[in-house]
Amino acid sequence: MSTILDVANVSKSFPSGGILSRNTVDAVVGADFQIEEDRPEIFTIVGESGSGKTTLARMILGLEAPSSGEVQFRGEPVSTSLGGRQRRAFMKAVQPVFQNPFEAFNPLKRVDRYIASTATAFRDLKGRKAVDEAMDEALVSVGLSLAEVRGRFPHELSGGQLQRAAIARALVCKPDLLVADEPVSMVDASLRMAIVNLLRSLRDDLGVSVIYITHDLATAYYISDRIIIMQKGRVVEMGPARAVLDDPQHPYSRLLKASVLSLDNPGGGDLTPARDLIAASDDVLARAGQSRLVDIGDGRRVRQYG
Amino acid sequence: MSDPILTVEGLKAYYRVGQFGKNLDIRAVDDVTMQIERGEIYGIAGESSSGKTSLIKVLAAAIRPPLQVIDGSVRYDFGGRIIDPTKASKAELAEIRWKHLSYIMQGSMSVLNPVRRIEQTFRDFAQRPLGLSGAAFRARVEEHLDHLKLPTSVLRSYPHELSGGMRQRVTIGLATVCRPEFMIADEPTTALDVVVQKEVLSLLRTVQQEMGASIIFVTHDMSVHANMTDRIGIVYAGRLVEEGPTRTLFTQPKHPYTAHLVASLPMIGDTRPRPALEGRPPSLADPPKGCRFHPRCPMATEICSREVPPLESVGDRHRSACWHADEVRPLVEPAFDKAAGGVRA
Numbered sequence: 249m250s251t252i253l254d255v256a257n258v259s260k261s262f263p264s265g266g267i268l269s270r271n272t273v274d275a276v277v278g279a280d281f282q283i284e285e286d287r288p289e290i291f292t293i294v295g296e297s298g299s300g301k302t303t304l305a306r307m308i309l310g311l312e313a314p315s316s317g318e319v320q321f322r323g324e325p326v327s328t329s330l331g332g333r334q335r336r337a338f339m340k341a342v343q344p345v346f347q348n349p350f351e352a353f354n355p356l357k358r359v360d361r362y363i364a365s366t367a368t369a370f371r372d373l374k375g376r377k378a379v380d381e382a383m384d385e386a387l388v389s390v391g392l393s394l395a396e397v398r399g400r401f402p403h404e405l406s407g408g409q410l411q412r413a414a415i416a417r418a419l420v421c422k423p424d425l426l427v428a429d430e431p432v433s434m435v436d437a438s439l440r441m442a443i444v445n446l447l448r449s450l451r452d453d454l455g456v457s458v459i460y461i462t463h464d465l466a467t468a469y470y471i472s473d474r475i476i477i478m479q480k481g482r483v484v485e486m487g488p489a490r491a492v493l494d495d496p497q498h499p500y501s502r503l504l505k506a507s508v509l510s511l512d513n514p515g516g517g518d519l520t521p522a523r524d525l526i527a528a529s530d531d532v533l534a535r536a537g538q539s540r541l542v543d544i545g546d547g548r549r550v551r552q553y554g
Numbered sequence: 555m556s557d558p559i560l561t562v563e564g565l566k567a568y569y570r571v572g573q574f575g576k577n578l579d580i581r582a583v584d585d586v587t588m589q590i591e592r593g594e595i596y597g598i599a600g601e602s603s604s605g606k607t608s609l610i611k612v613l614a615a616a617i618r619p620p621l622q623v624i625d626g627s628v629r630y631d632f633g634g635r636i637i638d639p640t641k642a643s644k645a646e647l648a649e650i651r652w653k654h655l656s657y658i659m660q661g662s663m664s665v666l667n668p669v670r671r672i673e674q675t676f677r678d679f680a681q682r683p684l685g686l687s688g689a690a691f692r693a694r695v696e697e698h699l700d701h702l703k704l705p706t707s708v709l710r711s712y713p714h715e716l717s718g719g720m721r722q723r724v725t726i727g728l729a730t731v732c733r734p735e736f737m738i739a740d741e742p743t744t745a746l747d748v749v750v751q752k753e754v755l756s757l758l759r760t761v762q763q764e765m766g767a768s769i770i771f772v773t774h775d776m777s778v779h780a781n782m783t784d785r786i787g788i789v790y791a792g793r794l795v796e797e798g799p800t801r802t803l804f805t806q807p808k809h810p811y812t813a814h815l816v817a818s819l820p821m822i823g824d825t826r827p828r829p830a831l832e833g834r835p836p837s838l839a840d841p842p843k844g845c846r847f848h849p850r851c852p853m854a855t856e857i858c859s860r861e862v863p864p865l866e867s868v869g870d871r872h873r874s875a876c877w878h879a880d881e882v883r884p885l886v887e888p889a890f891d892k893a894a895g896g897v898r899a
Contacts, residue, residue, distance in 0.1 A: 296747040296748070296749065297718075297747055391832075406834035406835065407602070408834065409834060436601035436602055436774065436835070437601055437774045437775070437776065437815060437818070439601075439830070439831070439834070440818070440830075441818040441820075441828045441829070441830040441831075442830035442831070442832070444820070444828075444830075445827070445828070445830050463747060463748065465748075465822055466777075466819070466820040466821055466822055467820050469820065469821075469822045469823070469824075469825070470820035470825060470828070490825070493822050493823075494822075494823065503749060504748060504749065505822065507748040507749045507751070507752045508748060508777075508822060509751075509752065509777040509778060509780065509781045510777075510780075510781070510821075511777060511780050511804070511819060511821055513780075513801075514779075514780035514781075514800050514801050514803075514804035514805070515780070515783070515784065515799060515800030515801035515802075515804070516801070518781070519752060519755050519756035519759055519781055519782070520756060521749075521752050521753045521756055526749065
């Protein structure tokens with residue numbers, strides 16, 4: 249069994265304040281996990297805004313250099329300063345899907361042209377027919393077809409369709425890993441599950457691993473195999489998704505779970521915020537300096553303080 | 555005995571745009587009839603471009619061309635004072651704004667003036683309706699913020715100095731300082747994190763209950779509706795397709811679109827496959843004939859593509875616009891009936 253992605257003790261801090269200021273903000277502190285080659289999975293990173301989940305994703309994509317630690321892809325370091333050929337091989341294997349498809353696509357460019365340019369850049373395709381076939385194959389796997397998309401501009405597609413086209417664009421170069429940063433938060437309610445179900449079928453049918461970044465615990469529970477929960481840059485709990493979310497151990501994970509609006513009693517709305525958990529998670533955050541992740545069995549790890 | 559604060563009858567509001575010498579109507583609000591009772595939270599659910607924002611614009615008397623009211627009436631009853639925002643004069647509207655009718659908008663950053671301290675924003679909005687002098691006004695605002703358990707120090711801050719959750723709480727403070735009878739909340743918590751979202755919703759509900767105000771609460775997030783609202787109206791392509799008490803809509807939806815919205819909500823502790831709805835919402839410039847949902851509806855028959863189903867009563871305070879309302883069943887067995895002690899089989 250080989251490791252496809254190895255995030256080894258990665259940290260990132262940004263300078264804050266003016267150019268002469270020495271203050272730094274720790275966006276990610278000591279993230280550490282691996283994704284295996286021959287076991288496609290949906291690996292979910294959960295956190296609120298400011299938890300560092302997008303910074304972590306950008307480091308995995310090689311768009312941001314870690315301050316310390318290293319991200320390795322198939323044993324090769326992922327770096328922002330890779331040479332052309334290495335960079336291209338990496339981009340072919342690891343593809344991003346962004347939050348807002350209307351921003352990801354150039355509004356003045358036809359959707360199919362964008363997919364075609366990805367296809368020609370990363371696949372050794374000869375001739376227009378081969379490119380069309382590759383595009384159609386990718387579009388069919390997300391429930392669209394080339395005939396539906398060809399010649400259309402982004403504004404002519406619905407948000408759900410466009411997000412699927414964005415996923416098709418990523419799939420056209422046959423990647424091993426998709427990094428999807430909040431792929432459903434801009435998509436309408438009735439179309440959201442179509443995207444979520446699609447991510448699931450990518451794993452099951454095409455064998456693509458997905459790093460799914462979200463703030464929504466309910467969809468995370470629905471599709472994830474493994475999950476990590478981040479609080480202000482630190483991973484506070486990780487493990488098999490169902491086990492972690494059924495019985496979270498860390499105060500912050502418990503707070504997140506308690507804050508999910510329940511559907512147990514529609515119309516009877518219990519909105520009391522979990523004050524004790526808010527206090528408990530603020531308390532551990534203040535003591536985060538002397539903390540470490542501790543194994544608690546069943547592949548689960550929880551941050552402990554002391 | 556019903557005592558509606560707002561009665562909407564047969565309201566049609568279109569965006570009328572001239573294109574190449576031809577008039578094109580975008581039917582954003584098409585034949586909406588509804589009533590909102592005193593002291594209730596009425597939820598409006600629908601996806602983007604379903605016309606929910608246009609409906610609110612009409613109700614809030616923020617009608618700007620090309621949006622036009624084509625037909626129908628809107629009637630507010632503020633303690634005997636009857637007003638129709640579609641016909642009222644500017645002076646009349648200025649009198650009811652903030653005092654009787656206020657709004658809580660989605661982007662708190664664009665509601666609060668970025669170059670003015672919160673206190674000045676309060677003055678801009680609320681001093682005239684309250685009719686108080688400087689010191690008395692300041693005392694009143696401080697008392698109100700105190701009551702909402704917000705620190706009065708926010709009055710000295712600029713909007714960018716506050717967190718998103720605090721800003722949204724300030725806008726709730728702003729909308730409630732004149733104790734209005736009717737509030738319109740448009741996606742007030744959409745941009746917030748889950749923990750903060752729950753706190754803000756809880757604050758809004760507490761204030762509403764104390765004041766006995768009515769709220770129209772708009773969001774596409776059905777889990778917010780489940781916890782916040784008393785009744786829900788489901789809007790699809792400019793029409794009200796189903797309306798009923800929140801619990802009824804979640805347990806016994808009578809429109810296929812509602813059934814789908816409810817069934818597609820994933821829950822922690824439940825991994826059953828969730829169905830996804832295919833297709834896309836129709837264009838409001840050229841909506842499908844008959845029932846506007848029929849091209850995406852799994853239950854559609856011939857009549858659905860021919861005739862518009864009327865919004866008819868299907869139960870206690872429950873209306874649905876579907877030719878096959880009797881046959882609609884929940885798509886996924888509601889798991890919450892067990893938890894809630896089997897209320898309503």
